Amino acid sequence: xxxxxxxxxxxxxQLAARGVAIRWGPFVSRIVSGLPELAPPLHLLYADFPLEPxxxxxxxxxxxxxxSRSVPWSERRVEFLLDHxxxxxxxxxxxxxxxxxxxxxxxVYGSHRFLLIHAAAVxxxxxxxxxxxxxxxxxxxxCAALVIAxxxxxxxxxxxxxxxxxxxxxIARPISLKNDSIDIIRDLxxxxxxxxxxVDTHKGTVAHMKPPSPSVRRAGETAVxxxxxxxxxVGGEALQLDPVSKANAFWAIADSSLNYEILGEAGxxxxxxxxxxxxxxxxxxxxxxxxxxxxxxxxxxxxxxxERYAAAV
Amino acid sequence: xxxxxxxxPLLRVxxxxxxxxxxxxxxxxxxxxxxxxxxxxxxxxxxxxAGGFAGKLPARVQDHLAxxxxxxxxxxxxxxxxxxxxxxxxxxxxxxxxxxxxAAYLAAGLPAxxxxxxxxxxxxxxxxxxxxxxxxxxxxxxxxxxxxxxxxRYYRTWMHELPPLRHRDRDTVVDxxxxxxxxxxxxxxxxxxxxxxxxxxxxxxxxVLAPTDMVLHAAAHLFHDxxxxxxxxxxxxxxxxLICFAGQSHFWPSLVPRAAALHLxxxxxxxxxxxxxxxxxxxxxxxxxxxARFAPPSPIVRAMDWLVPNALIPGSSDAAAHRNVxxxxxxxxxxxxxxxxxxxxxxxxxxxxxxxxxxxx
Numbered sequence: 001x002x003x004x005x006x007x008x009x010x011x012x013x014q015l016a017a018r019g020v021a022i023r024w025g026p027f028v029s030r031i032v033s034g035l036p037e038l039a040p041p042l043h044l045l046y047a048d049f050p051l052e053p054x055x056x057x058x059x060x061x062x063x064x065x066x067x068s069r070s071v072p073w074s075e076r077r078v079e080f081l082l083d084h085x086x087x088x089x090x091x092x093x094x095x096x097x098x099x100x101x102x103x104x105x106x107x108v109y110g111s112h113r114f115l116l117i118h119a120a121a122v123x124x125x126x127x128x129x130x131x132x133x134x135x136x137x138x139x140x141x142x143c144a145a146l147v148i149a150x151x152x153x154x155x156x157x158x159x160x161x162x163x164x165x166x167x168x169x170x171i172a173r174p175i176s177l178k179n180d181s182i183d184i185i186r187d188l189x190x191x192x193x194x195x196x197x198x199v200d201t202h203k204g205t206v207a208h209m210k211p212p213s214p215s216v217r218r219a220g221e222t223a224v225x226x227x228x229x230x231x232x233x234v235g236g237e238a239l240q241l242d243p244v245s246k247a248n249a250f251w252a253i254a255d256s257s258l259n260y261e262i263l264g265e266a267g268x269x270x271x272x273x274x275x276x277x278x279x280x281x282x283x284x285x286x287x288x289x290x291x292x293x294x295x296x297x298x299x300x301x302x303x304x305x306x307e308r309y310a311a312a313v
Numbered sequence: 314x315x316x317x318x319x320x321x322p323l324l325r326v327x328x329x330x331x332x333x334x335x336x337x338x339x340x341x342x343x344x345x346x347x348x349x350x351x352x353x354x355x356x357x358x359x360x361x362x363a364g365g366f367a368g369k370l371p372a373r374v375q376d377h378l379a380x381x382x383x384x385x386x387x388x389x390x391x392x393x394x395x396x397x398x399x400x401x402x403x404x405x406x407x408x409x410x411x412x413x414x415x416a417a418y419l420a421a422g423l424p425a426x427x428x429x430x431x432x433x434x435x436x437x438x439x440x441x442x443x444x445x446x447x448x449x450x451x452x453x454x455x456x457x458x459x460x461x462x463x464x465x466r467y468y469r470t471w472m473h474e475l476p477p478l479r480h481r482d483r484d485t486v487v488d489x490x491x492x493x494x495x496x497x498x499x500x501x502x503x504x505x506x507x508x509x510x511x512x513x514x515x516x517x518x519x520x521v522l523a524p525t526d527m528v529l530h531a532a533a534h535l536f537h538d539x540x541x542x543x544x545x546x547x548x549x550x551x552x553x554x555l556i557c558f559a560g561q562s563h564f565w566p567s568l569v570p571r572a573a574a575l576h577l578x579x580x581x582x583x584x585x586x587x588x589x590x591x592x593x594x595x596x597x598x599x600x601x602x603x604x605a606r607f608a609p610p611s612p613i614v615r616a617m618d619w620l621v622p623n624a625l626i627p628g629s630s631d632a633a634a635h636r637n638v639x640x641x642x643x644x645x646x647x648x649x650x651x652x653x654x655x656x657x658x659x660x661x662x663x664x665x666x667x668x669x670x671x672x673x674x
Contacts, residue, residue: 057373061346075604083346085625111384113376207655262387 004047012039017062025171025219026160028052029060029104033096033301035078038064041195043098045174045208047218061106063098066093082107095198098206101176101300105157114160114169116258119156121168122146122301127226128168130278131243132256135203135254138233141181143208145288146295148189152296154223158258163266166273167222172215174208181209184288208212219227226297230255231291240284241294243312249280281307316669323347323626328551328593330360341374350627351545352430355385359428360407365621383649386427392416392431395485400519403451408442409518411511413530415492417521418550420514421477425553429546439508440491444539445491447475454481463663471497471581493530499650502533502575524558532584534579537650539672540625541643548625552594565596569603578607583650586614587621 003022004010016039019032031042052058067090087106091099104109108116119132120143129151133139140156147153155171155227163168164276174195174233177185182205205280228249229241239272244252253271254260260267281298287292296307322344325332336344348354358378361367367375396416403410414422415431438446440456451457455478459465468476473492479485492504510523522530530549535547558564572581582604588594589601608614624643 047500055339057342057345057371059377083350110380110384111376112380251615262384264383264387264390266383 002047003043003049003051006043006051007154007197008040008043010259011043013040014035015039019061021054021056021058022046023050023052023219024141024173024233025139025155026114026169026172026173027060027108028056029107030058031061031062031064031100033064033100035066035093035096036140038096038100039066039190041208042082044193045148045210046208048211048213055114055195059111060104060108062100064096065105080106091201095201095206096242097195098176098198098201101174103207104173108158108160108171111160112263113163113221114262115163115263115274117159117161117253118157118256118258120156120175121159121223122151122172123170123223124151125156125166126223127299128154128223129227129229130168130225131229131231131297131300132159132253133268134229134256140175140177141184141233142231142291142295143286144175144181144192144294146187147175147215148192148210149296150293152223153211156163161225161268161270161274162237163263164275165222166225166270168225169222170215170219171196172211172219174209174211176206178207179204185209188260196313198305222305224272225277226279226302228278229283229295229298230281231283231285233286234284235286237284237286239287239290239294240282241298243309244280245313246275246280248279279306281309304308314630315474321626323353323389323545324359324591326357327353330357330364331366333357333361333364334366341371345377347628349377349381349625350545351625353546353549354381355428355430356546357428358382358385359616364447368370378603382428385430388429389419389426390432391485392419392434395434395483395487396420396519398453398480398483399487400517402455402496403446403449403518406442406445406449407509408438408446409511409513409520411437411508411520411522413437413493413527414534414550417527420519421512422512423548423554429550433488435488435490436502437490437493440504443475443491450478450487450489453513454483455487458486471495478526494533498537500533500537500576502529502577506575508562510529521614524554524561524564526575527569527582528549528554528558528568529572529575529581532580533573536583537577537647539647540629541621541626541647543627545625545627548587548592552588554593555594555596557586557596565600569600570608572604577606582607583617583621586618587625590618591622591625598606629646 011020015031016034019030021028021030050268061083064078067077067079076093077092077101078093078096079086080088080099082103087103116131117130119130120139121128121130122143131139131142143156153172154168156175162167169170195208197205199205232251250271253275260271322336322340348357350424354377356383360379361370392415415429416434418426418429441538458477458479465476466476473495474488474490478487479488491503494500507522507526510526511520512523513520531547531551531554535541535544572578585596585601585604589596605660622641
């Protein structure tokens with residue numbers, strides 16, 4: 001049974017009482033929240049996600065709840081709790097959905113059976129494309145545009161690489177878009193479904209895009225790592241897709257990994273293998289359509305491009 | 314309380330790790346977040362692997378246990394490296410260095426270090442070496458975590474440690490102590506006595522406390538210097554130390570006299586009482602009854618019997634309101650023990666004021 005199979009009323013009641021156990025890829029989170037404004041956007045964005053049958057073990061026990069105000073005139077705030085403890089300082093109640101999404105990302109940070117990379121990840125023909133980058137590099141925008149162009153969404157914020165098998169796992173949770181990106185994606189696909197935007201967060205305006213149903217349905221399928229592309233949006237620049245040496249790619253990914261150091265030797269081994277298996281590029285672009293076309297071409301020409309990449313680096 | 318340790322699955326598996334095999338999935342579901350909240354998940358992994366039944370646990374449980382032990386292994390690597398770096402930073406000084414708590418358990422190879430997460434590195438140096446040690450650490454890259462004049466003064470005047478020092482590249486934190494309890498505290502164990510009994514580690518300048526003192530320090534830290542919130546792990550530390558040192562013939566007979574000499578009888582009483590009641594720790598009857606002379610009046614013992622499990626064990630009672638009351642009482646108690654009222658009242662007033670001011674988060 002999926003979230004969308006429950007009526008909104010029933011979903012909201014469960015959310016407020018014993019919580020809803022939602023599976024997203026390898027994880028199950030039990031979400032509890034009595035905030036009435038949180039139920040409708042969750043019910044909307046997570047409609048295609050399976051509900052875990054009762055009796056099983058949930059990985060993350062999370063709760064979003066109003067924080068008691070120290071003085072009556074201070075702003076209403078909410079806090080995110082993981083395992084009964086606040087994970088980070090409270091935020092304005094206006095950002096409740098964003099707080100939950102940040103919190104669910106936070107949960108993944110402790111999943112050390114994966115090499116965790118700060119990257120978006122998409123798949124086509126069983127091959128995974130990773131888009132690592134610092135905040136503001138435009139990886140979520142590019143990820144959303146690729147998904148609209150037919151790529152399967154693996155994950156937006158954190159890429160999960162299995163330590164043993166080296167394959168990329170899917171999460172398929174909503175894509176978090178900021179500021180101008182929201183309009184860029186709306187223009188690209190006017191029927192895209194968004195959650196209510198959070199205005200004036202520390203990241204500016206944040207809105208969450210509903211992941212396509214097929215991506216959510218196929219969240220159990222893994223993908224073989226094939227390409228690492230480090231995107232950079234620079235206004236007015238012509239599109240440029242340059243091969244990056246494996247050594248440089250190694251350091252860039254180690255740097256953007258959240259648990260490379262914690263994993264120790266296992267992290268090193270997994271990263272070496274990942275870099276060995278991937279063609280690595282740096283992408284500079286100022287037009288989302290051109291960027292999507294370039295990456296489409298890169299994936300279509302996997303075999304040819306592999307040879308070209310090998311010759312170039 | 315005896316019923317609590319049988320009824321609570323978390324206490325049950327800490328006392329008898331093999332009980333993990335008997336847990337149902339719903340029991341694990343309730344236990345995992347609680348064990349993680351008090352930093353005991355990696356410890357359970359160690360026990361499950363040592364007992365040879367880790368592979369028989371539910372797959373999702375195995376994932377979480379493995380992740381926890383990955384973190385613990387990372388902490389162990391980090392602490393060993395930090396100890397090495399601290400030694401190097403202080404190599405030109407002739408002052409001895411005492412490792413305390415987690416770093417000490419690890420460096421001394423004690424069972425308490427197995428699967429133990431370590432937050433900050435705690436070291437102690439003689440008071441007269443404090444300034445040179447601080448300067449040497451600062452020139453090796455450790456920087457004060459706070460520059461606020463009030464905080465600096467708070468630590469330097471009233472505390473038994475310097476303001477925490479964070480390394481600018483590695484982000485690790487060292488707490489440099491000159492005593493094990495604040496000078497303003499109602500109990501004042503003499504650091505000179507601790508140094509006189511300290512054990513050197515393998516020919517280096519590193520030392521650890523003598524076995525009795527290590528137990529007493531852990532007890533004082535838990536029952537006199539903190540608010541006990543989610544500190545079940547600290548009680549497990551004490552249990553591990555007691556069991557480990559029980560093999561040394563002079564340990565049990567010297568524990569109570571040593572506590573009396575260091576003025577740490579009251580924390581020892583609480584530590585033994587709660588190790589026994591909550592974790593079923595075996596101990597000679599004669600030691601337990603000798604420690605009973607440090608007990609507070611019986612209404613306070615009964616109050617603490619109710620407060621301590623509520624605070625130590627996350628989710629031990631379903632009534633959140635009970636936990637809050639217990640938490641507030643213990644918070645006040647911890648400060649009460651830490652400093653006399655004429656220092657305490659202005660300090661708490663300031664903390665409360667800071668909490669209500671906007672923009673602090």
